[in-house]
Amino acid sequence: MQQAAKSVKLPGSFNMYRGGQLPEVELVYETWGRLAPDKDNVVLLFTGLSPSAHAASSPQDPSPGWWEYMIGAGKPLDTDRFYIICVNSLGSCFGSTGPASINPCTGRRYALSFPELSIEDIAAAARLALNELGIEHLHTVMGPSLGGMTALAFAVDYPDTIDNLVLISSAANAAPSAIAIRSLQREVIRSDADWVGGDYEVSRGPKEGMRLARKIGLMSYRSAEEWRERFGRERVAPGEVVPPFGVEFQIEAYLDANARKFIGDFDANCYLYLSRSMDWFELAEHAESLEDALARIKARHILVIGVDTDFLFPIYQQREMADTLQDLGRQVEFVAMPSLQGHDAFLSDQARFAHAVQQFLSVDLIDGKVTSISNRSVSR
Numbered sequence: 469m470q471q472a473a474k475s476v477k478l479p480g481s482f483n484m485y486r487g488g489q490l491p492e493v494e495l496v497y498e499t500w501g502r503l504a505p506d507k508d509n510v511v512l513l514f515t516g517l518s519p520s521a522h523a524a525s526s527p528q529d530p531s532p533g534w535w536e537y538m539i540g541a542g543k544p545l546d547t548d549r550f551y552i553i554c555v556n557s558l559g560s561c562f563g564s565t566g567p568a569s570i571n572p573c574t575g576r577r578y579a580l581s582f583p584e585l586s587i588e589d590i591a592a593a594a595r596l597a598l599n600e601l602g603i604e605h606l607h608t609v610m611g612p613s614l615g616g617m618t619a620l621a622f623a624v625d626y627p628d629t630i631d632n633l634v635l636i637s638s639a640a641n642a643a644p645s646a647i648a649i650r651s652l653q654r655e656v657i658r659s660d661a662d663w664v665g666g667d668y669e670v671s672r673g674p675k676e677g678m679r680l681a682r683k684i685g686l687m688s689y690r691s692a693e694e695w696r697e698r699f700g701r702e703r704v705a706p707g708e709v710v711p712p713f714g715v716e717f718q719i720e721a722y723l724d725a726n727a728r729k730f731i732g733d734f735d736a737n738c739y740l741y742l743s744r745s746m747d748w749f750e751l752a753e754h755a756e757s758l759e760d761a762l763a764r765i766k767a768r769h770i771l772v773i774g775v776d777t778d779f780l781f782p783i784y785q786q787r788e789m790a791d792t793l794q795d796l797g798r799q800v801e802f803v804a805m806p807s808l809q810g811h812d813a814f815l816s817d818q819a820r821f822a823h824a825v826q827q828f829l830s831v832d833l834i835d836g837k838v839t840s841i842s843n844r845s846v847s848r
């Protein structure tokens with residue numbers, strides 16, 4: 469089957485934000501819709517930590533994408549109106565250059581010789597890829613989670629290239645609780661004997677470590693309220709004898725089944741690098757303070773969405789960004805989403821997120837003022 473994914477090779481070598489250099493970089497991306505003659509309808513979409521660039525199905529690849537409900541004709545990212553580009557992050561393992569890639573200088577996988585990866589590198593690589601594609605200006609830059617951090621870095625580092633900015637379940641830095649969770653995930657991966665200091669065979673790798681890391685992640689992606697509603701204290705097989713310390717509750721079975729799906733789909737070293745890049749991200753480093761960094765954003769219209777049950781990116785982080793941007797005179801909308809789905813709400817709470825994004829992208833700006841806009845659920 470013909471694949472929808474395309475690739476672009478960046479010119480020359482690539483200098484990393486924290487030092488080091490990649491001799492060559494290739495980025496994989498997918499597109500939907502048609503590019504307007506004046507190229508004024510481009511939406512750049514950054515992904516979270518683990519998804520590929522396959523955000524939605526297409527005639528070339530009809531398999532469902534990770535944001536299927538958001539992209540398509542008549543959907544919030546309307547392919548009759550926009551030309552959507554989703555980029556697989558630098559450092560990922562779905563075709564873009566990362567720790568799992570072959571180093572052309574050695575003929576071996578980079579593994580831990582890959583330079584330190586930052587959110588800024590992901591944004592910079594995407595900017596260079598757009599240059600190669602002949603796209604200089606963007607209607608909208610957006611992303612959830614890690615993708616929101618990348619969109620934020622992009623908006624600060626390339627302020628003259630963006631008209632609209634959408635930040636979903638993200639933040640200007642990682643909360644201590646999120647750092648703690650991701651640190652534990654990385655530790656269980658590195659503690660797996662099959663990780664062998666990052667120099668594992670592709671066919672093997674730290675599968676048990678990745679399984680446990682995914683379980684920890686799943687626990688933080690959803691809310692306690694949702695677990696209670698979905699599973700309660702229901703047993704897997706009431707009345708049956710369970711092996712000592714075996715899977716007994718429905719919630720345990722759910723975590724185990726979903727974690728096993730993740731094994732083999734994602735390279736462990738890529739996971740480590742991308743996870744750490746989120747913990748390192750500190751937008752305030754781009755200026756004298758967070759306020760000064762946010763002041764660099766020139767997007768005319770900004771949407772910030774937070775979820776009230778998000779453990780990884782607590783809603784106070786989105787509110788702080790929105791308040792600061794508004795105090796700086798930016799046209800900002802803040803949506804406090806009342807959802808049980810926690811951090812993963814942007815994937816599963818489809819009706820609410822589709823409405824918020826569609827309303828935002830249907831807005832017109834006249835003399836700097838927003839028109840044709842509906843009320844948001846919560847604002848300031």
